[in-house]
Amino acid sequence: MHEPQADLAGGPRSAGAPPAPVLSVVLVTKDDDDRVAETVWSVLHQSLAELELVVVDRGSVDDTPDILEAAASDSRLRRVDAATLSRGAARDLGLARSRGTYVMFADADGTLPEHACAAAVARARRTGAELVVGRHVRFTPRRLTTSAVPAVARDRACWNRLVDRAAWNTAGLTFAGTEHADDLLVALRADLTLRREVLDEPVQIRRARVGRTRPERAARVRDHLTQELACLAEVRDRQDPALLDAYLSGVLDADLWSHLPALLEPDALTDPGLDTAREAAATLVRAAPPAVWRRLPADRLRVYTPLGHGRWTRAAASLTARPRPTTLAGRVRARADRAALAAAGATEALVRGALRGRSAGGSGGAAS
Incomplete structure (x- = not known):
């Protein structure tokens, strides 16, 4: 999966030293060569140029390091190696190594819509919020869902939120030292501690990961x-x-x-x-x-x-024994094979087309 590498970096913005970033995006990776290129591309092609991408790689043994090396022609990408850390500890390390006034978190199961970072930063600046939580879109080969408006204590993930670095550090917030669910508790504490604003538009496109043992x-x-x-x-x-x-x-x-x-x-x-x-x-x-x-x-x-x-x-x-639903309001179905969709780029086109449609005609959808 090397085809996307030639255009992972953000084009003309790659030249010269990066400006002091307004925003840092912290991305944790481990053996994600089947999807990390899309995540990196989506960050480096944000409409907000004053950002940096800090990638903490946890000892990938697949092609992930090669993909990151190709993307590093954009000077806004910085890679940190942390082979022995849990996912939660790797997020903490990435935040410590980042420099932005604001921080967003990402992983290889998601991509960012083009204006996600700009919208989140604008909301934080306008309102003085220390935490901005946005909606997300989730897609599988069979359906597309848009999350409900994020609610306190209910939407506890790190990848749909922007945080003010100073407020986060003052509150002493850290991720759990676990391999999975490392953000549940810290997201809850952030909801209950920081000044919170909701952004009524998607800031993440989440892709289902299939085939787990x-x-x-x-x-x-x-x-x-x-x-x-x-x-x-x-x-x-x-x-x-x-x-x-x-x-x-x-x-x-x-x-x-x-x-x-x-x-x-x-x-x-x-x-x-x-x-x-x-x-x-x-x-x-x-x-x-x-x-x-x-x-x-x-x-x-x-x-x-x-x-x-x-x-x-x-x-x-x-x-x-529970009955299977026959209709799913607000969901887009696709009966095509997932591999064929991925090869054709149809899943990403489906999601981005749906996002454009919602922007033009409202953001209704089923809660995931």
Whole structure:
């Protein structure tokens, strides 16, 4: 995958020393040669030129280093090697090595729309916000979704937000030292600590990563639920019923729900290494106040009721028996093979076309 390399750098902006950056984008990579070129290209071709891209590579053994070397003809890209660090520690290192007044985070599963950085910086400057959180678009070979307006304690990812570096450091915010879900707790703390503004437009285009092995899925769900329990403790410490309601509504309706197959599929049920993760899921379910339960859809109630009582087999049966939706409002379907779409560049064209359409006619869409 070397074809995009010739034009990864940002053209005329590559010449000479870079100006002092307004914004730093911190990108963490590890063996991402199938997609990192698109991510790098999208950052270096932002309409905001006064930025730098700090890439922290965690010991890639594929073609990722070659792709980054080709892109480094743009002097705004700086590479940091950190082969022994977890993803969370690598993000912290990238932030420490960056120089911008503002910082955004990225990974190889996403690209940035052309004006994302400019829009986020403009909002921060205009309002004095220390944290700007934007929407995102997520696409798979079968559907395209636009996220809902980001809500406090519900949208906890680092890649859809801009932060004021000074405010971030003053608050003592750091990522978890985990391989997965390293941003759940720090994003929650940022939401609750920093002056926050919402940008009602996408700042990320997220691409589904397919083909993970069962051990990979198990590791992800273990880290995620460990961090989720830390988030629950953080929210409870605030002693704010409305915050607890908002947090657990998001967890039970979306976050935990999306991880249940990795906990309850047949092979997972016989894996004792996932017992702690299942207990963590049950703890989250039992923590929900009655108001949250009353708002949950029936399919979730059918699964969460046995799950909360530790009846894993019954919960798994309810999960696999749930009806599949026949219509998805606001979603674009594509039945073509993913490999063919990727080869033709059709997925990116589909997403960018949809974004242009939303800009012209409104930003409606289904929440992912």
